[in-house]
Amino acid sequence: MGCGSSKVLPEPPKNCCVDFVKAVVKGNKKQKLFEEESLKPPGKKNYFWGVYCSSDAQEPTPPAAQPPKQKHKQGDQEVTKQNKVAKYRAKFDPRVTARYNIKALIGRGSFSRVVRVEHRATKQPFAIKIIETKAKEGREVCESELNVLRRVSHRNIIQLMEVFESHERVYMVMELATGGELFDRIIAKGSFTERDATRVLQMVLDSIKYLHSLGITHRDLKPENLLYYHPGVDSKILVTDFGLASSGNKAGDWLMRTTCGTPEYIAPEILLRKPYTNAVDAWALGVITYIMLSGSMPFEEENRTRLYRMILKGRYSFAGEPWPNVSNLAKDFITRLLTIDPNDRMTASQALKHPWIVTMAASSSMKNLHRSISQNLMRRASSRCHSSKSGHSSGSNKSRRNWEKDLLERNLKYQPHHELQ
Known part of the structure; x- marks a missing residue:
């Protein structure tokens, strides 16, 4: 996502509205032209860290069983596609299309x-x-x-470049991260x-320390929500998605009460429905590091x-692969972040000064952890896919949709990854 160094920001609108269902601004090699995407029939997919698993996949029709394509049918389809593309473009605000050429549909929520x-x-x-501003949920998170x-x-935070507001929509022009997820x-x-x-x-x-200095909690x-700016090996990381962010006072004295977040990353104090501080971001960073x-x-x-009981008790372990090959300093770093009492938890500033970060793991083993990490990621993805399929066929496991409904009933504003419907 290339972008200039300058920001062109209009004055804040009186009634700014932003979508409650967040969309991750990113791009990758699997992007399709919006013309193709707009014609694609909706399908149900479970997504986990870059691994797709279809829950209702069907066997493709053998080529021999398909009727031969006819030229006149192809021509009709091409005309139909062009008409749909024209209608799609016509829906954009003229101010937007006058300045930007629409290339591809990345995601839909x-x-x-x-x-x-x-x-x-x-x-x-x-x-x-592009946010539809009719929805009440969108209005609730617009201001934040x-x-x-x-x-x-900040160089490691996604930048808002420009905003266009119409009667029913808001267009937020942002940096485009093309390097993919972490x-x-x-x-x-x-x-x-x-x-x-550590890199x-x-x-x-550094970006979280900056946010906290402004009284902002992600x-x-x-x-x-951690994306690479470009595919190169020297790419920086961008922190994205501020749909649940809270803006308060500086000096860390801002107390929040809204129960929100993604279940596996939620800090204990949020689950206990206690007033909490920006220390909840430090807890999430501990989970991410693990x-x-x-x-x-x-x-x-x-x-x-x-799950919530495990979080409330801080019940986790360093057992199994690849933990025997991980340094004690790295484990200490995680332990100081996954601390139940937020007052004892490391702040982002303190975490930056931790010996493991300062020395860039100089005293740690340089053993390649890739194989164990990849195997664990794939194993979890496979398990999630299997559980999802089982949930459709029996009542023993909740389907993903029922799980989301359950979370909403608990006032947890969980956001499905990529919001692709």
Whole structure:
């Protein structure tokens, strides 16, 4: 997602509205032109860290059984496609299409779409998040998301470039991250050591320290919201998705009460419905670090009640592969973040000064953890896919949709990854 160094931001609208269902601004090699995507029939897919698993896949029709294509039918289909594309473009605000050329549909949510665009004058690629402002949920998070994005300017935080507002929609022009998600990169890289982990964490911690200095708490830190800016080996990490972020006072005295987040990353104090601080972001960073070094979750249970009990007790372990090959300093770093009492938990600033981060794991083994991490990630993805399929055929396991409904009933504003419907 290339972008210029300057930000063009209009004055904040009086009634700014942003989609409650968040869309991750990213791009990858699997992107399709929006013309193709708009014609694609909807399908149900479970997504886990770059691994797709179809829950209702059907066997493709053998080529021999398909009727031969006729030229006139192809011509009719082409005309129909062009008409649909024209109608799709016509829905955009003229101010947007006058400045940007719409290239691809990246994702779709209940109240939003994200498209890849190209600036007509500079030819730079960007992403536009299109929000339908009729929804009540969108209005509820409008102020927090736009206010946060307008306030921040950090090399490791996604940048808001421009905003267009119409009667029923808001168009947010943002940086486009083309390097993929954190764990997609780890799997594809072929090698991953503790030093690689500290490089990532230095960037993330620096951005969180910056946010906290402004009185901003992200409240939904997870691997899916950490994107690489470009595919190169020297790419920076971008923290994205501020749909649940909270803007308060500086000096860390801002107390929040909203129960929100993604279950496996939620801090104990949120589950206890106690007033909490930005220390909840530090807890999430502990979970992310644990996953980054092992490919497994510190707290994982299909049953939500048991999961929350594990979190409340801080019940996790360093057993199994690859933990015997992980340094004690790395484990100490995780332990100081996954501390039940938020007052005893390391802050982002303190975490940056931890010996493991400062020395970039210099005293740690440089053993390649890639194989164990990838195996654990794939094993979990396979388990999730199997559980999802079983949930459709029997009542023993909850389906993903029922799980989300259960979370909403608990006032947990869980966001499905990528929001692809």
